[in-house]
Amino acid sequence: MVTILRARGDRSIRSFIDYERGTISRELYVHPDIFEQEMEQIFQRCWLFLGHESQIPNPGDFIVSRMGTEEVIVVRDRKDKQIRAFLNSCRHRGMKVCRYDQGNNLVFTCPFHAWTYDTAGKLVGVGYGNHPEAYGDTRPGDQWGLAQVAQFKNFHGSLWATWDPKAPSFEDYLGPFTASLRHCLQSSDGEDGGLEMFTPFQRHRLPTNWKVPGFTSVTDGTHAAMTHRSAAAAGLHEDRGQGKAKPGTPFPREMYAIGDHNLGHGGQCTFYNQPGVPDYTDEWFEPGVDDYFRETAGRKAQLYANRVLAPHGWGGGHFAIFPCVMVDSWRIRWYHPHETGMVERWTLCGVDKNAPKHVKNAVRHYVQRYNGPTGFFESDDMENWNYVYPASRGVRARKLDYFFANGLGHGKYDDRLPGVVVNGAYTEEAQRARFSRWLAFMEAKSWDDLYPVNTSKNHRIW
Ligand code: FES
Ligand SMILES: [Fe+2]
Numbered sequence: 389m390v391t392i393l394r395a396r397g398d399r400s401i402r403s404f405i406d407y408e409r410g411t412i413s414r415e416l417y418v419h420p421d422i423f424e425q426e427m428e429q430i431f432q433r434c435w436l437f438l439g440h441e442s443q444i445p446n447p448g449d450f451i452v453s454r455m456g457t458e459e460v461i462v463v464r465d466r467k468d469k470q471i472r473a474f475l476n477s478c479r480h481r482g483m484k485v486c487r488y489d490q491g492n493n494l495v496f497t498c499p500f501h502a503w504t505y506d507t508a509g510k511l512v513g514v515g516y517g518n519h520p521e522a523y524g525d526t527r528p529g530d531q532w533g534l535a536q537v538a539q540f541k542n543f544h545g546s547l548w549a550t551w552d553p554k555a556p557s558f559e560d561y562l563g564p565f566t567a568s569l570r571h572c573l574q575s576s577d578g579e580d581g582g583l584e585m586f587t588p589f590q591r592h593r594l595p596t597n598w599k600v601p602g603f604t605s606v607t608d609g610t611h612a613a614m615t616h617r618s619a620a621a622a623g624l625h626e627d628r629g630q631g632k633a634k635p636g637t638p639f640p641r642e643m644y645a646i647g648d649h650n651l652g653h654g655g656q657c658t659f660y661n662q663p664g665v666p667d668y669t670d671e672w673f674e675p676g677v678d679d680y681f682r683e684t685a686g687r688k689a690q691l692y693a694n695r696v697l698a699p700h701g702w703g704g705g706h707f708a709i710f711p712c713v714m715v716d717s718w719r720i721r722w723y724h725p726h727e728t729g730m731v732e733r734w735t736l737c738g739v740d741k742n743a744p745k746h747v748k749n750a751v752r753h754y755v756q757r758y759n760g761p762t763g764f765f766e767s768d769d770m771e772n773w774n775y776v777y778p779a780s781r782g783v784r785a786r787k788l789d790y791f792f793a794n795g796l797g798h799g800k801y802d803d804r805l806p807g808v809v810v811n812g813a814y815t816e817e818a819q820r821a822r823f824s825r826w827l828a829f830m831e832a833k834s835w836d837d838l839y840p841v842n843t844s845k846n847h848r849i850w
Contacts, residue, residue: 401830405823407850410793410816412823417597417790418781423728430711430829431456433838435539435561437713437722438462438473438547440736442584443490448507451490451589452476454724454732455549460537461486461496462547465507471542473549474509474534485534489588496534509534544573545581546720554835563651563841564805567698568707572715575740576681578688583738586752590735590760594770596777598725601733602712603822605769606655607645607705609814610794615772619764639666643705647799647821648808649848650841652828654818655714656705659804660697665689674750680743699805708818710825718751719759729777733770735759792816792823796850807843820850 401422404413416422438453439462450463459476478485483500486493495512497504502515511532516522537549541558546569548558559566575582594601613620640661647654668685670678700707706716712723719737726732737755739748758765779785795815802810811817827849832838 402827405827406789409789410791410796410820410850411789412792413789414780414786417599418728418777418786420728423597423725425830427456427725429832430826431725433550433552433555433829433835434711435541435548435550435555435558435709437709437720438549439589440583440585440720440738441471441542441545441547442741443587444471446492448492448494449490450486450493450507452486452488453589454734455537455551456724457726459484460549461534463493463507463509466494467508470508471540471547472509473537473540473547474505475536477535478503479511479528479532479534480514503528503532505534509536544570545583546573552835556835556839560839561651562653562709563648564808565648565651565653565707565709568700569709569715571698571701572717573738575684575742576688577684577740578691582740582742584741585736585738586755587736590737592733592735592766592770594731594733594774595729596731596773597729598712598723598731599826600773600776601731601769602708602723603826604819605773606708606714607813607816607818609645609656611769611772615768616765619768622764637667639664641666641704643813644810645795645813645815645817646707646802646805646808646810647817647819647824648805649821649824649850650807650843652710652822652825653708654808654821655700655707656813656818657699657707657805657810658701658704659699659802660701660704663692663694663696665692665697665702672750674746674753677747677750680747684740708822710822719755729781735766792819796820801845807841809848824849 404416436455438460439451443451444462444464447464447466447469450461453460453462460473461476462471462473464471476484476486478498478500480498480501480503483498485496485498485505493507495504495506503511504513506512510530511528514523514528517527537551538553539550539555541548543558555561562569570580573583574580642659644657646657665685665688668682672678703717706714708714714721719735721733721735724732724734737759739751757763795811795817799809799811799817802808809817828838
């Protein structure tokens with residue numbers, strides 16, 4: 389199927405990507421028609437990340453999250469304790485039903501005319517409901533509950549949803565990245581679902597197109613030395629403490645940039661080449677924290693005595709789940725588009741839910757130094773992303789292409805992750821894979837055209 393960009397000379401979307409040269413037209417980042425089509429064909433269809441179950445442990449607990457440009461209420465029902473997600477838009481005449489970011493509710497009452505929904509989304513009352521001169525026999529019934537997502541998944545504590553009933557199961561959507569995501573949601577001793585998240589969501593509003601950070605920040609290995617130069621100079625790089633980390637016994641591993649051109653996921657990746665886990669190295673300056681993590685690492689080593697760590701495990705690089713969820717061993721960061729030139733970046737950072745208080749405090753402080761409003765690394769990145777958009781969208785600038793050819797043609801399939809292309813650690817393989825899947829979504833009429841994917845090794849686009 390060909391889609392036409394009306395204001396730019398009737399071109400197909402495919403024609404804006406040059407596979408031979410490895411370039412992508414800036415129009416795909418700045419044209420409002422493209423943005424509208426992305427919201428319809430990507431964000432209405434894909435599995436999107438909503439939050440973490442530890443944010444809503446009790447009946448009636450809720451968070452307000454987003455799916456693309458729209459808000460959703462994620463709530464644990466008071467009766468059956470199940471978590472569900474609903475569009476935050478009153479079925480009467482569209483008012484935002486819940487205006488809080490998080491909390492605990494008996495019911496959700498719309499501030500406009502008092503239509504009232506229970507924590508399972510059911511309409512249980514309306515203003516003037518019993519007034520004979522109001523609704524009478526036209527009083528709305530069960531079909532006027534809040535609009536619920538088509539599919540919902542609690543994957544080891546992480547909460548995901550899609551508006552599309554035809555989307556494949558969440559595990560099929562993840563494909564070969566399933567084990568990596570599961571590992572990143574484990575506590576440091578290797579127990580499934582062992583994390584809790586620091587709340588609330590950390591949010592940054594960025595005046596740029598969602599794909600600038602969403603498609604290019606993982607993996608963007610060549611940006612770090614320049615962009616994060618000042619933070620590195622201040623000693624705030626990967627060390628949690630103050631440079632105490634000592635190299636342990638070398639553990640056999642290989643690092644790459646990888647891209648799944650069929651499913652769109654990819655990023656940095658470490659393959660581990662023998663069972664077990666690398667030696668724990670002390671890295672915290674707060675007293676007692678290394679003692680805790682050394683002990684949990686020991687338990688994890690027993691668990692993995694005869695097992696090989698999942699790719700990306702043990703801090704082995706961050707990866708993206710299509711369209712724009714970035715996962716690594718200590719945080720999930722993801723993007724909510726608002727309009728062509730505006731996106732919100734949300735972050736959740738986790739800690740072992742069973743850790744003692746002094747450990748949780750130390751991890752929280754590290755997160756704040758690194759990631760938060762007072763942190764260094766995120767503001768470094770955002771400064772660049774924010775200037776990209778205005779410098780790319782002018783009538784002259786948008787006629788140029790972006791360069792995505794770093795490592796083009798040098799990727800190879802690797803049976804450790806079936807269907808995934810493995811390339812040099814500083815290449816742009818992951819970004820190209822995201823655009824391969826992006827194009828498939830933008831051309832597809834429905835999920836029938838998108839899944840199952842063609843895993844033939846001859847099928848690769850780039
Ligand atoms: S818009 Fe919600 S009750 Fe009218
Ligand atoms: Fe960065």
